[in-house]
Amino acid sequence: MESYSREFKIQKNDIGNAGTVASLTKRELKKRGLTRDFVKTVTIGIYEAEINVVIHSYGGNCVVKIDDDIVDVVFQDIGPGIECIDSALTPGFSTASHYAIENGFGAGMGLPNIQSVSDEMKLTSSKEGTRLHMKFNIDGDCYES
């Protein structure tokens, strides 16, 4: 199928719209005939990353690319950065604000969830911003028969 590429803007604290990238990507993956399990895997990864940008950063963007054999997603925000990546990857570790916790987030499971669902995840961070690159490989079994 034709390659798909779409860029999304994500606003700081815009919790009402969080999930838009995940929801639109889910729709595209379903359209391409991918299995429910595969669609769910990608949706979880994107949703968690999207929430992270909304609740932790000053805002950012996301680029989703889909080809026949891969889903490639990059989230880039404009700061303030992750102080200690090792801690951030530890299940249960959280620096979430009261606002985020009131909205049901901040369990410290976002990055660990992303790590477990993606085939490859690269996380780099400085005070100027955090970049999260995740890849989901598509093989023959990922398509509905």
Next chain:
Amino acid sequence: MKVKDILSSNTFELITDESGLNNEIIGIFASDLLSHVMGNASEGNILITVLSNINVLGVASLLDLSCVIFSHNIKVNDEIVNKANELNIPLLKTKLPTVETILTLSKMGI
């Protein structure tokens, strides 16, 4: 079992319109932390929660959950009800605490 089948008991009050009542129920998931729901709930699950905010609907929609039950008689505002109607996600309310809600559903055969 379908969502409409659990409404007959009077334990649960439907607060959205009639859409989605034919959703098939496959198991129960209870949590008030959305990352736990996102990472662990499955398609067709009923979600039982006391968390009444708009993001619950985002997660329910992304995971294709069958319905959401708010336990402990939690107040659910109109914004959430309207959005759930738009997304065709049935919302139910009950006075029962979460554990009692699970036990009641379990007795119904879920």
